[in-house]
Amino acid sequence: MKGLFITFEGPEGAGKTSVIQKLAEELKYRNYPVILTREPGGIAIAEQIRSVILDCNNTEMDARTEALLYAAARRQHLVERVIPALEEKKIVLCDRFIDSSLAYQGFAREIGVEDVLSINEFATEKTLPSLTIYFDIDPEAGLKRIAANNKREINRLDQEELDFHYRVKAGYDLVREKYKDRFIVVDASKDFDSVYEKTKNVIVTFLSENGY
Ligand SMILES: Nc1ncnc2c1ncn2[C@@H]1O[C@H](COP(=O)(O)OP(=O)(O)OP(=O)(O)O)[C@@H](O)[C@H]1O
Numbered sequence: 519m520k521g522l523f524i525t526f527e528g529p530e531g532a533g534k535t536s537v538i539q540k541l542a543e544e545l546k547y548r549n550y551p552v553i554l555t556r557e558p559g560g561i562a563i564a565e566q567i568r569s570v571i572l573d574c575n576n577t578e579m580d581a582r583t584e585a586l587l588y589a590a591a592r593r594q595h596l597v598e599r600v601i602p603a604l605e606e607k608k609i610v611l612c613d614r615f616i617d618s619s620l621a622y623q624g625f626a627r628e629i630g631v632e633d634v635l636s637i638n639e640f641a642t643e644k645t646l647p648s649l650t651i652y653f654d655i656d657p658e659a660g661l662k663r664i665a666a667n668n669k670r671e672i673n674r675l676d677q678e679e680l681d682f683h684y685r686v687k688a689g690y691d692l693v694r695e696k697y698k699d700r701f702i703v704v705d706a707s708k709d710f711d712s713v714y715e716k717t718k719n720v721i722v723t724f725l726s727e728n729g730y
């Protein structure tokens with residue numbers, strides 16, 4: 519048996535990071551072999567690429583350059599962090615993965631979901647998560663949460679116009695339909711405790727169904 523690769527997706531401010539951080543702590547406390555990581559980032563090279571992509575000064579960045587940088591960060595993170603952990607039978611919780619590229623670059627930036635899928639298949643050698651939790655929220659509500667948090671730095675993608683964020687959501691709808699076997703949707707508009715409990719139940723059930 520290999521480990522389990524579980525990803526978390528959704529629009530800005532949906533609450534993914536807050537929920538996964540608490541969940542990883544609880545699972546570790548209960549002795550599950552868990553690692554928590556994120557995209558873009560998670561390891562030094564990918565964090566450097568993240569800085570370039572999300573820098574608010576890089577307004578001239580071309581959409582395909584952006585898609586390639588996300589794919590490059592993904593490749594390095596996958597080979598350096600995710601695959602070794604899966605080989606050690608760990609449970610890898612990852613804040614965003616390929617579905618973000620399909621929704622943001624493929625659909626919202628209008629490069630084309632199939633073209634973005636193709637560069638990502640090259641980057642990942644077709645590695646996909648076993649389970650993806652989608653945090654469903656109205657984009658405007660998510661952006662309001664971010665704006666209310668004065669500790670959260672605003673990045674280049676956050677600064678896109680509201681229409682872009684609605685296209686991201688529409689892109690996710692498409693991606694969820696394409697990969698419906700691995701997606702579970704959580705209503706992220708609810709209060710933190712409800713979203714956390716729902717997510718935890720889904721994950722713990724999935725872990726137990728998969729021998730953990
Ligand atoms: N259920 C919730 N209700 C209200 N506020 C929440 C909820 N969950 C998280 N928040 C707050 O919303 C803000 C965004 O949360 P978080 O960073 O976890 O979202 P995210 O999905 O990781 O966003 P992004 O992908 O844009 O970084 C934070 O200030 C967090 O405290």
Ligand SMILES: Cc1cn([C@H]2C[C@H](O)[C@@H](COP(=O)(O)O)O2)c(=O)[nH]c1=O
Nearest residue numbers: 557558588614615618619622623675676
């Ligand atoms: C992996 C990935 C991410 N993005 C976008 C989504 C967010 O706007 C940022 C990451 O910031 P977060 O606070 O860590 O969520 O990058 C993207 O457009 N494409 C991707 O593949």
